[in-house]
Amino acid sequence: MASIEILNVSKTYPGSAARSVTGIDLTIRDGEFIVLVGPSGCGKSTLLRMVAGLEDISEGEVRIGDRRVNDVDPADRDIAMVFQNYALYPHMTVRENMAYGLKNRRTPAAEIEARVAEAARMLELGPYLDRKPRALSGGQRQRVAMGRAVVRQPAAFLFDEPLSNLDAKLRVSMRGEIRRLQRRLGTISIYVTHDQLEAMTLADRLVVLNAGRIEQVGAPLEIYHQPASTFVASFIGSPAMNLIDAELSGSQLRIGGAALPLDAPAPAQGPVTLGIRAEHLHRAASGLSFSVDFIEELGAQRLVHGHVEGQPLTLALPPDAPVADSMVIAPAPGALHFFDTASGQRLGAAAPAPRAKGVFA
Amino acid sequence: MNRVKPFDHLVLILGTIFMVAPVVVAFMTSTHTAADIHMNGLTLTPGGHGVETYKTVLTRQGGFTGQVTGARMMMNSLILGIGFAVGKIVLSMLAAYALVYFRFRFATAMFWVIFTTLLLPLEVRIMPSYQVMSELHLLNTYTGLIVPLLASATGTFYFRQFFKSVPDELLEAARIDGAGPIKFFIDVLVPLSKTMMAAIFIIMFVYGWNQYLWPMLMTTEERFFTLMRGIKQILQVWIGSQIPDYNEAFALAVLALLPPVLVVVVFQRWFIKGLTESDK
Numbered sequence: 001m002a003s004i005e006i007l008n009v010s011k012t013y014p015g016s017a018a019r020s021v022t023g024i025d026l027t028i029r030d031g032e033f034i035v036l037v038g039p040s041g042c043g044k045s046t047l048l049r050m051v052a053g054l055e056d057i058s059e060g061e062v063r064i065g066d067r068r069v070n071d072v073d074p075a076d077r078d079i080a081m082v083f084q085n086y087a088l089y090p091h092m093t094v095r096e097n098m099a100y101g102l103k104n105r106r107t108p109a110a111e112i113e114a115r116v117a118e119a120a121r122m123l124e125l126g127p128y129l130d131r132k133p134r135a136l137s138g139g140q141r142q143r144v145a146m147g148r149a150v151v152r153q154p155a156a157f158l159f160d161e162p163l164s165n166l167d168a169k170l171r172v173s174m175r176g177e178i179r180r181l182q183r184r185l186g187t188i189s190i191y192v193t194h195d196q197l198e199a200m201t202l203a204d205r206l207v208v209l210n211a212g213r214i215e216q217v218g219a220p221l222e223i224y225h226q227p228a229s230t231f232v233a234s235f236i237g238s239p240a241m242n243l244i245d246a247e248l249s250g251s252q253l254r255i256g257g258a259a260l261p262l263d264a265p266a267p268a269q270g271p272v273t274l275g276i277r278a279e280h281l282h283r284a285a286s287g288l289s290f291s292v293d294f295i296e297e298l299g300a301q302r303l304v305h306g307h308v309e310g311q312p313l314t315l316a317l318p319p320d321a322p323v324a325d326s327m328v329i330a331p332a333p334g335a336l337h338f339f340d341t342a343s344g345q346r347l348g349a350a351a352p353a354p355r356a357k358g359v360f361a
Numbered sequence: 362m363n364r365v366k367p368f369d370h371l372v373l374i375l376g377t378i379f380m381v382a383p384v385v386v387a388f389m390t391s392t393h394t395a396a397d398i399h400m401n402g403l404t405l406t407p408g409g410h411g412v413e414t415y416k417t418v419l420t421r422q423g424g425f426t427g428q429v430t431g432a433r434m435m436m437n438s439l440i441l442g443i444g445f446a447v448g449k450i451v452l453s454m455l456a457a458y459a460l461v462y463f464r465f466r467f468a469t470a471m472f473w474v475i476f477t478t479l480l481l482p483l484e485v486r487i488m489p490s491y492q493v494m495s496e497l498h499l500l501n502t503y504t505g506l507i508v509p510l511l512a513s514a515t516g517t518f519y520f521r522q523f524f525k526s527v528p529d530e531l532l533e534a535a536r537i538d539g540a541g542p543i544k545f546f547i548d549v550l551v552p553l554s555k556t557m558m559a560a561i562f563i564i565m566f567v568y569g570w571n572q573y574l575w576p577m578l579m580t581t582e583e584r585f586f587t588l589m590r591g592i593k594q595i596l597q598v599w600i601g602s603q604i605p606d607y608n609e610a611f612a613l614a615v616l617a618l619l620p621p622v623l624v625v626v627v628f629q630r631w632f633i634k635g636l637t638e639s640d641k
Contacts, residue, residue: 081533083533087531087534089535
């Protein structure tokens with residue numbers, strides 16, 4: 001029964017005044033798949049590397065199981081890591097690559113043999129065991145890197161953007177493989193990525209990081225439907241959530257010169273940032289007048305880019321929906337998110353997940 | 362791509378002739394007798410005394426003490442060349458490893474100190490080095506011949522650059538795999554450096570092989586004579602009406618050429634193999 005606790009962890013790089021990672025608190029339960037997601041430079045890799053022991057922890061504490069590991073060597077932390085560029089030893093065969101960590105731990109040869117064989121079977125690497133990494137494709141190399149982690153039977157897998165070097169198609173299938181493998185082994189996984197799609201599809205829980213701080217922690221859908229801030233709202237989901245300047249007055253929402261009635265009590269009054277998902281907008285008899293700039297056809301849906309009252313807005317419509325140069329649109333009920341204009345923080349109680357109209361139904 | 366380009370070949374052939382001609386002349390000339398050479402100069406045609414000249418050169422007990430043969434000199438040169446090459450590779454790899462992978466104060470300053478010594482030729486410090494060896498009573502020993510020249514700025518520099526090009530993730534993966542500094546060096550860096558080692562071996566072997574001034578200073582006993590000194594020795598005997606044994610000098614020169622060529626041929630293969638096989 002393993003768990004990882006990250007207690008108020010901060011990182012300050014030597015010679016830099018500002019913290020790169022600030023006050024992270026996170027408890028990871030046994031078997032959980034945690035994805036750290038954020039734009040580049042948000043500190044997600046630094047955090048992962050602090051858990052791995054590759055970076056010193058400036059402040060706070062990391063506990064793996066019931067051990068404080070701040071001063072424990074990476075090798076003794078009972079973790080295994082998969083790197084973006086795989087970091088396979090180029091002069092060793094696949095078998096040697098997987099066995100190296102075990103050999104250094106003086107695991108009996110018979111057991112190494114068994115574990116490597118098992119990992120190779122699981123990852124379908126059997127035919128490649130005696131090849132060198134250079135004779136493998138990117139996806140196979142990535143599987144070897146995962147095999148190297150699996151044979152160790154660690155308390156946690158750490159993934160540092162493992163799929164970034166693969167092409168789009170392979171990424172999708174490897175994503176599935178990673179998820180399947182983790183399900184099967186039930187090992188804690190911490191996965192760093194900047195790709196929100198990867199984050200959404202893999203995570204049990206998502207941790208959205210921005211500028212070294214946690215913006216929001218939650219299940220993917222929770223975060224999708226109830227973003228805690230404009231940052232999360234714009235980062236998670238594709239196309240990004242529409243964010244427009246609006247004003248709440250009484251029970252009305254004003255956008256420029258247009259006004260919409262609110263179907264729920266207003267969480268605040270005065271200027272706010274209105275957030276609304278592209279798929280929660282649809283044509284209506286009355287509402288906002290929307291003028292179309294251009295259309296992106298995605299097959300399953302079409303993204304209509306345009307503007308309302310001079311503010312850019314994107315609609316996701318079913319592919320067969322008629323589109324006119326200017327349309328009247330309205331939001332789905334309960335699909336409005338309000339954020340503070342200054343801090344970007346969510347205003348009011350979390351809205352219930354709205355029913356999507358048409359598109360994904 | 363595969364079109365035959367006559368001009369390219371012409372350039373190649375001319376270049377080859379230019380480089381090989383002196384060697385051919387030396388070899389051909391060495392097959393004549395000394396008197397022949399003295400009268401007729403260098404030749405391009407084979408003479409009839411090749412086998413006996415080479416036999417003499419390799420086995421005749423020469424020198425003042427009558428102890429030193431060509432084979433002995435060749436062995437000394439080999440000891441010097443291999444000692445230099447191996448020692449320099451070991452030493453400069455260790456130095457570069459420390460410089461690149463260990464955090465200690467003044468590491469960069471240290472590197473620049475080492476780097477600037479690149480600019481100083483051996484001759485600048487030859488007297489102090491001699492002094493040190495003399496006080497340590499290491500004159501006329503192989504240790505004295507080899508050790509003072511082992512520190513290599515060139516080698517350290519090359520290995521440092523190479524180690525810097527090794528991805529950091531490899532070190533990190535090794536750390537997670539439980540490899541300590543020594544294990545990482547032996548299990549990962551040394552195998553990865555094979556090509557680099559081959560390149561440096563070639564350079565340093567030839568450097569050691571061709572040393573002339575240094576062995577001459579460090580050793581006075583003839584049993585330490587190297588081929589380079591042997592050649593010189595042969596040409597130094599203007600006594601009375603005696604003429605130098607040009608043929609033997611040429612034979613020695615040709616013999617002196619062989620081991621470096623061999624080293625290059627052998628290591629080149631390894632070198633190129635390593636280059637083409639290396640990952641990314």
